Amino acid sequence: MFDFSVVTNWIHAQLTAVMPVGLAVFLECVVIGICLLLMYVVVAIIMIYMERKVCAAFQCRLGPNRVGPAGTVQVICDVFKMLTKEIIIIRHADKFLYNLAPYIVIIASVLAFSCIPINKGMEILDFNVGVLFLIAASSIGVVGILLAGWSSNNKYSLIGAMRSGAQMISYELSIGLSILTIVVLTDTMQFSEIVERQADGWFIFKGHIPALIAFIIYLIAGNAEVNRGPFDLPEAESELTAGYHTEYSGMHFGLFYVAEFVNLFIISAIAATIFLGGWMPLHIPGLDGFNTVMDYIPGFVWFFGKAFFVVLLLMWIKWTFPRLRIDQILTLEWKYLVPIGLVNLLLMVVVVVFKLHF
Numbered sequence: 484m485f486d487f488s489v490v491t492n493w494i495h496a497q498l499t500a501v502m503p504v505g506l507a508v509f510l511e512c513v514v515i516g517i518c519l520l521l522m523y524v525v526v527a528i529i530m531i532y533m534e535r536k537v538c539a540a541f542q543c544r545l546g547p548n549r550v551g552p553a554g555t556v557q558v559i560c561d562v563f564k565m566l567t568k569e570i571i572i573i574r575h576a577d578k579f580l581y582n583l584a585p586y587i588v589i590i591a592s593v594l595a596f597s598c599i600p601i602n603k604g605m606e607i608l609d610f611n612v613g614v615l616f617l618i619a620a621s622s623i624g625v626v627g628i629l630l631a632g633w634s635s636n637n638k639y640s641l642i643g644a645m646r647s648g649a650q651m652i653s654y655e656l657s658i659g660l661s662i663l664t665i666v667v668l669t670d671t672m673q674f675s676e677i678v679e680r681q682a683d684g685w686f687i688f689k690g691h692i693p694a695l696i697a698f699i700i701y702l703i704a705g706n707a708e709v710n711r712g713p714f715d716l717p718e719a720e721s722e723l724t725a726g727y728h729t730e731y732s733g734m735h736f737g738l739f740y741v742a743e744f745v746n747l748f749i750i751s752a753i754a755a756t757i758f759l760g761g762w763m764p765l766h767i768p769g770l771d772g773f774n775t776v777m778d779y780i781p782g783f784v785w786f787f788g789k790a791f792f793v794v795l796l797l798m799w800i801k802w803t804f805p806r807l808r809i810d811q812i813l814t815l816e817w818k819y820l821v822p823i824g825l826v827n828l829l830l831m832v833v834v835v836v837f838k839l840h841f
Contacts, residue, residue, distance in 0.1 A: 487604030530744040541802040570733035580634035585738035587627030592742040594620035602782040614672040635730040643726030657704035660824035664697040678761035685760035693831035705750035712801035755789035
């Protein structure tokens with residue numbers, strides 16, 4: 484597996500040879516920030532196009548097929564259209580909080596996105612407490628949603644924001660319990676270390692029954708965390724027009740729209756990292772020839788393949804199940820997922836203490 488830290492260390496050495504260390508680090512941070520934002524935009528475009536095509540396939544339609552080959556340029560045209568749309572200012576809204584809310588949501592999304600380990604040596608933020616940082620950063624988004632609903636001075640926006648706040652705060656607990664189950668198994672909170680521990684087998688296979696249960700809970704809770712169907716009550720079009728972003732237009736609405744799709748990718752990427760081995764290839768004990776061939780596939784190809792597989796799985800869930808009521812959503816979390824997650828965490832502790840895992 485190629486280690487990209489060799490490349491980054493070489494670039495750092497070349498820069499420090501011609502300029503002060505402080506200036507070199509500053510330039511590196513600027514370049515990394517630009518690359519992060521470009522990757523964020525590219526992932527958003529891919530996700531929007533994928534959502535339209537998957538939705539069309541489930542509904543026996545074609546989806547976008549006019550602009551570009553198979554409609555591939557349609558999303559890019561929509562981006563330019565969104566940039567040129569007028570931003571309408573609501574007369575009785577709290578203008579400062581109204582304008583601030585979309586940026587809080589997008590900042591939380593970018594911070595969480597920067598925690599994703601794409602390949603060995605390609606981790607932007609790789610703290611020894613990376614799991615805690617990810618959960619903390621992603622939790623900021625609910626503040627922006629609550630501010631958007633309250634500052635819009637619209638009862639539908641406020642109801643959508645209250646639903647979203649209750650739903651996201653509740654399901655963060657199940658996400659945390661699922662990730663904590665793998666932290667107990669690996670004894671580390673650093674994402675790169677979690678991936679390294681899966682070199683001889685992905686946790687979905689070698690983590691025993693608790694890892695499989697945690698994976699299922701994580702998929703359900705992650706889907707609810709990003710307000711995707713069947714947990715899309717905060718944006719229920721039949722009841723609340725568009726939920727918390729009803730009064731937003733132009734690029735302000737675009738920020739909410741993009742953040743929702745990238746957050747779906749983040750949830751899927753973290754699932755691929757902690758349960759499906761991240762950038763680690765598939766190895767089957769005893770099949771040395773097969774394992775050697777798998778090692779030739781670059782790590783980032785493995786990572787994105789696993790992440791988009793989980794994305795497809797979550798989209799499949801969205802376009803298959805009907806929308807739940809808000810009381811059903813909260814009942815599912817507090818009466819079922821949280822107790823199961825706590826028992827599963829205890830079961831993983833037993834598995835680790837008595838070394839029952841593979």
